[in-house]
Every structure is written in structure tokens, then in C-alpha cells.
Amino acid sequence: MKKTVVELFAGVGGFRVGFNSVKLSKKGKTIEKPNFEFVWANQWEPSTKSQDAFDCYQKRFGQSRNHTNEDISKIDKKSIPNHSVLVGGFPCQDYSVARTLSNEKGIQGKKGVLWWQIYEILDVKRPPFVLLENVDRLLKSPSKQRGRDFGVMLRCLDDLGYAVEWRVINAADYGFAQRRRRVFIFAYHKSTNYYNQMIDNSSEDIIMKKGIFATEFRVYDNVKQFRAADIRPEIYKDLVDVSDKFESQFLSSGIMVEGIAFSANTEPITKKYKTLGQVLERNVAEKYYIKNHEKFEYLKGSKKIDRVSINGYKYVYSEGSMSYPDKLDLPARTMLTSESSVNRSTHVVKDLDTNRLRFITPIESERLNNFPDEWTNTGMTDKRRYFMMGNALVTGIPEKLGKRISEIIDLE
Known part of the structure; x- marks a missing residue:
């Protein structure tokens, strides 16, 4: 089996940076280990004329007709090259589905929901392996029908013949410099040797010892409580039935085989973390120092504010204080796309040279996600560079998973 990859919603190439251990030379040349061949990538930002992420991807990985910058929903999925791994x-x-008006047996998802583009590609191309990333609240959404959205996804994958492992990973637990929690989803088709190898193990062993996440992101073998969910056709006849009726509590680690899911809240065996202080630059430009100290002191401080809801209900909004400035002996908090703007979530650090308070720099934001220094310095503004990193993943996680997937493919 060839180690070929299709990267969806590619952004500035986080999965590729991780899978191929990408570095930048001093002259800005991309140095890419040939672990995987990325045969196709798609990146498109619908809300803006400028396509900074795609331009960065092209700048770092070269101009290619297989790097596409168009709405994924308008692409003929048959035109996508065959591949062994789909990542994104x-x-x-909102992953809810309904029956079409014209055909009672037809099923449609909400327009613009990107999961259905993934589903369509999987239906047409059937890659042996799939690795996806999302925010951890996916396991609990929506609030009025807990677990429905993830249940819909699992049923989609089951219908297409995949088993699924998942794990909520906080990057800081495994030695990285940012407390960034994301759910990673690994699916493998029943036609693979890996599938046949895994189904000989108990669900508990897959979650705790044998699965891809258990081997690369180790957890303590001390979980006694498991939760089960059944999404088989015998229980829910189709996706609409799942969407209308399914509700369950999915825990942080899990496995789904043949429509039956088991999950548990696992405890990571943590590595010594990298700290925010360890990623800071020296000799930082004056433009990164903050001027409005009083505003930040207010935003970061505790407060109780009288408010009135749209229904006229009076209530008190309260929030606790945050460290100000951010502690340099701990991993950074989760970066958001609004990083460096004047808001509560922005990091403020004490500069190592001057002891003055400042924003983190674009290079520091890249380091918090394990990208090479200056990765996004491709012509976009600082604001856009922060935005890219707020949307990105910690590339060290797909790097570890990519090495394991490479080993799995070697045995196919």
C-alpha cells in the first residue's frame, strides 16, 4: 500500500507539517521528510476574498494543480486522486439530517456543513484510513440532545464499513507548550489488516493498550467505568433516525466497531511539559509591547456585572480572575484566532529582556503549535498570522500519529 494522503481544510498545512516532520531552512526553503506523499489538498476560505492560508500552503509546499482553492462542495469527488489516508x-x-421533500427515502444534511463533504469523499473513494481533528465539544453537542452529532458521524462511518477510535488529547499533557484540547478521530476500513487485527481485542484493550492512541498517547490502566452506545441499523434504521432519536454520553476515549461504541474517561501518563517561557523570543520589536495596561487589568480581573436578558430578565454575570501576566513556567493557554487583540483571552507576557508586558509574537504563536519559525511569514499581516495559528493544530500530535500510521501501512 502506498503512503498517499489527501488533506482537507488544509489551512497552512498542519497535518502535512506533522506527518512529514517539515522544517524550514535559514533561507526559507521547505525541508520535508518523504514519509507520506500528499497527492491532493483543498483549502478555501468562504468569508474573505484574500486566501492567505492557501497562499501560505502554496508558498511552503510549491505550486501544484493538486492544491485546490475552491469550495469543496463544488468539486467532483471522483476527480480526487486515490489515497490511503484522508486527513483534515x-x-x-450542526450534523442533523432530514428526509428530502422530493424523495421520502432520500437523506440530506444541512447545507454548508463540511462533514457531509468528508462523508461524500469517503463514500466515493473509500480510503483505508482516516484521521480527523475537531474541538472536544463535538462529543457532547448539541446541548439539547447530547452526543447526537458524534453519533451521526459514527453511524456514517459504520455504514461505510469503518471502525473508529477517538481520543481527546490535551497537547500539554504530552510535552507540548500549549493547553490545547482537541478530539482526534481515527477510522480504518474493514478491508484492512489493521481492522482484522484490532477486532480480536476487547474494546477496553483497544482504548487502554492496543489502539493507535493508546500506543502513542499513553494513559493509566485504571479506568473501571465504560459507557456503551448502540447505533446499529437494528436500533436506528437510518441516519435520520439517529439524528432524531439518538442521545448518549461519549467519554474522552473510545472505540466503535460494527455499530457498537464503548468509551471511557482516561487519565494521561503525562510527560514533562514545555513552558510558555521556553518559546519566547529575545529582542522583540517595540510594536508588540502593550500600551493599555488598565484595560487588560480589567479584562483579566474578576468581575460581577448586572445585565438584562433579551426577555427582560435581570441577572449578574460574573467571571473569575486570570493570571496577569501569563505564567511563564506553565504551558500557554489555548490560542484563539483573536490572539493579540485587546480581549480577555489574549496572552500577555513579561518580556525576558525588558520585563515589560507585551503580546506574544507571530513566531511565538507558531512555536506554540510546533510549526517552524516564520512558517506564516508569507506576505500576510501579523493579525492574519495569529488567526492562522488560532485555527491550527499542534503539529506534534499528527507527527506522532503519522509515524504510527506509517507502521500500520507497512503491514498492509
Whole structure:
């Protein structure tokens, strides 16, 4: 089996950076280990004319007709090259489905929900392996029908012949410099040797010892409580039935085989973390120092505010205080796309040279996600560079998973 990859919602190439241990030379040349061949990638930002992420991808990985910058929903899925691994980080959206008006047996998802594009590609191309990333709230959404969205996804994958492992991973637990929690989803088709190898193990052994996440992101073998969910056709006849009726509590680690899912809240065997202080630059430009100290002191401090809801209900909004400035002996908090703007979530650090308070720099934001220094310095503004990193993943996680997937493919 060839080690070929299709990267969806590619952003600035986080999965590729991880899978191929990408570095930048001093002259800005991309140095890519040939672990995987990325045969096709798609990146498109619908809300803006500028396509900074795609331009960065092209700049770092070269101009290619297999790097596409168009709406994925308009692409003929048959035109996508065959591949052994499909990867992508996609947004947490409303995955509910309904029957079509014209055909009672037809099923449609909400327009613009990107999961259905993944589903269509999997249906047409059937890659042996799939690795996806999402925010951890996916396992619990929506609030009025807990677990429905993830249940819909699992049923989709089951219908297509995949088993699924998942794990919520906090990057800081495994030695990285950012407390970034994301759910990673690994699916493998029943036609693979890996599938046949895994189904000979108990669900508990897959979650705790034998599965891809258990081997690369170790957890303590001390979980006694498991939760089960059954999404087989015998229980829910189709996706609409799952969407209308399914509700369950999915825990942080899990496995689904032949429509039956088991999950548990696992405890990571943590590695010594990298700290925010360890990624800071020296000799930082003046433009990164903050001027409005009083505003940040207010935003970061505890507060109780009288408010009135749209229904006229009076209530008190309260929030606790945050470290100000951010502690340099701990991993950074989760970066958001609004990093470096004047808001509560922005990191403020004490500069190592001057002891003055400042924002983190674009290079520091890249380091928090394990990208090479200056990766996004491709012509976009600082604001856009922060935005890219707020949307990105910690590339060290797909790097570890990519090495294991490479070993799995070697045995196919």
C-alpha cells in the first residue's frame, strides 16, 4: 500500500507539517521528510476574498494543480486522486439530517456543513484510513440532545464499513507548550489488516493498550467505568433516525466497531511539559509591547456585572480572575484566532529582556503549535498570522500519529 494522503481544510498545512516532520531552512526553503506523499489538498476560505492560508500552503509546499482553492462542495469527488489516508480538521457544526421533500427515502444534511463533504469523499473513494481533528465539544453537542452529532458521524462511518477510535488529547499533557484540547478521530476500513487485527481485542484493550492512541498517547490502566452506545441499523434504521432519536454520553476515549461504541474517561501518563517561557523570543520589536495596561487589568480581573436578558430578565454575570501576566513556567493557554487583540483571552507576557508586558509574537504563536519559525511569514499581516495559528493544530500530535500510521501501512 502506498503512503498517499489527501488533506482537507488544509489551512497552512498542519497535518502535512506533522506527518512529514517539515522544517524550514535559514533561507526559507521547505525541508520535508518523504514519509507520506500528499497527492491532493483543498483549502478555501468562504468569508474573505484574500486566501492567505492557501497562499501560505502554496508558498511552503510549491505550486501544484493538486492544491485546490475552491469550495469543496463544488468539486467532483471522483476527480480526487486515490489515497490511503484522508486527513483534515473540520469545524464543529450542526450534523442533523432530514428526509428530502422530493424523495421520502432520500437523506440530506444541512447545507454548508463540511462533514457531509468528508462523508461524500469517503463514500466515493473509500480510503483505508482516516484521521480527523475537531474541538472536544463535538462529543457532547448539541446541548439539547447530547452526543447526537458524534453519533451521526459514527453511524456514517459504520455504514461505510469503518471502525473508529477517538481520543481527546490535551497537547500539554504530552510535552507540548500549549493547553490545547482537541478530539482526534481515527477510522480504518474493514478491508484492512489493521481492522482484522484490532477486532480480536476487547474494546477496553483497544482504548487502554492496543489502539493507535493508546500506543502513542499513553494513559493509566485504571479506568473501571465504560459507557456503551448502540447505533446499529437494528436500533436506528437510518441516519435520520439517529439524528432524531439518538442521545448518549461519549467519554474522552473510545472505540466503535460494527455499530457498537464503548468509551471511557482516561487519565494521561503525562510527560514533562514545555513552558510558555521556553518559546519566547529575545529582542522583540517595540510594536508588540502593550500600551493599555488598565484595560487588560480589567479584562483579566474578576468581575460581577448586572445585565438584562433579551426577555427582560435581570441577572449578574460574573467571571473569575486570570493570571496577569501569563505564567511563564506553565504551558500557554489555548490560542484563539483573536490572539493579540485587546480581549480577555489574549496572552500577555513579561518580556525576558525588558520585563515589560507585551503580546506574544507571530513566531511565538507558531512555536506554540510546533510549526517552524516564520512558517506564516508569507506576505500576510501579523493579525492574519495569529488567526492562522488560532485555527491550527499542534503539529506534534499528527507527527506522532503519522509515524504510527506509517507502521500500520507497512503491514498492509
